[in-house]
Amino acid sequence: MPVEQSQNKVTLKHGKSTVQIYLLGATLTSWVFDGQERIFVSPLVFPQFGPKGPLPQHGFARVSKWDWLGVTTENASELTVSFGLKPDAVPESQRKIWSHDFKLLYTVTLIGNTLKTKLTVHNTSSGPFGFTSLLHTYIRVKDVTKAQVVGLTGYTLEDTINNNLISTESRHGVTVAGEVDRVYQNVTNNILTIENTHIGAGFIISKSNFKDVVVWNPWIENAKKMADFDDEEYLNMICVEVGNVASPIQLAPGGVWEGEQTLVAI
Numbered sequence: 001m002p003v004e005q006s007q008n009k010v011t012l013k014h015g016k017s018t019v020q021i022y023l024l025g026a027t028l029t030s031w032v033f034d035g036q037e038r039i040f041v042s043p044l045v046f047p048q049f050g051p052k053g054p055l056p057q058h059g060f061a062r063v064s065k066w067d068w069l070g071v072t073t074e075n076a077s078e079l080t081v082s083f084g085l086k087p088d089a090v091p092e093s094q095r096k097i098w099s100h101d102f103k104l105l106y107t108v109t110l111i112g113n114t115l116k117t118k119l120t121v122h123n124t125s126s127g128p129f130g131f132t133s134l135l136h137t138y139i140r141v142k143d144v145t146k147a148q149v150v151g152l153t154g155y156t157l158e159d160t161i162n163n164n165l166i167s168t169e170s171r172h173g174v175t176v177a178g179e180v181d182r183v184y185q186n187v188t189n190n191i192l193t194i195e196n197t198h199i200g201a202g203f204i205i206s207k208s209n210f211k212d213v214v215v216w217n218p219w220i221e222n223a224k225k226m227a228d229f230d231d232e233e234y235l236n237m238i239c240v241e242v243g244n245v246a247s248p249i250q251l252a253p254g255g256v257w258e259g260e261q262t263l264v265a266i
Helices: 218-225
Strands: 001-003 009-014 015-023 026-031 037-039 067-074 079-085 103-111 115-124 129-135 138-140 149-150 156-159 165-169 182-184 189-194 202-208 212-217 237-251 256-265
Touching: 009 079, 009 103, 015 103, 026 115, 067 103, 115 129, 115 237, 129 256, 189 237, 202 237, 237 256
Parallel strands: none
Antiparallel strands: 001 009, 009 015, 015 026, 026 037, 037 138, 067 079, 079 103, 103 115, 115 256, 129 237, 138 237, 149 189, 156 165, 156 182, 182 212, 189 202, 202 256, 212 237
């Protein structure tokens, strides 16, 4: 069966790929391609990135239970499924803070060695609202100190670790040798590569309608402080998030916005 559904999660099987997505947060927790796990975890961020706003960290999309909307496309070359979120599923404590009416649609597509994810935001309110959003993807690596993200050279970055210092990336490949938390702004290059993952040859990441890229790794001390993160797991992931962070998206009543990410295992 291409789709297996339980009370809490959906499992997709297509070609050489198997994907698991939990209804809580529409969180993608696994992508096994060609017998190897490629994803550490991939939650959604909406309508707030990090603590920069009135809501708790990263907003409510990742802590709300999404509706399973079923299979959109199923054939020999493609499997696409979708999930939805409406205000009545948002925790009441956050709904009181962010009271706009909305509809979110999250679609997941498997094609060969490719995983596509797309977030669509509908403003069903009578007034406008602003939001920040990311596809918060943690890539699995064998040793994060040997991996590098290529394609960010020359872009302006805000370095959260260094008092929000603004600088320009000069390296050919962004590497991790300690705690990293950087927002690369207005990245017009829509294709990035992650090299030396030691799981296959790496990844190609393509983004559409996302302006910014966040690169993050908690490193040793922060990993120990995180309740949902094993002490040594920082070694096996690098977070490369496509999103809109530096400037919130403003959506008019009745407006629709969508952003998409494509991961290609190479």
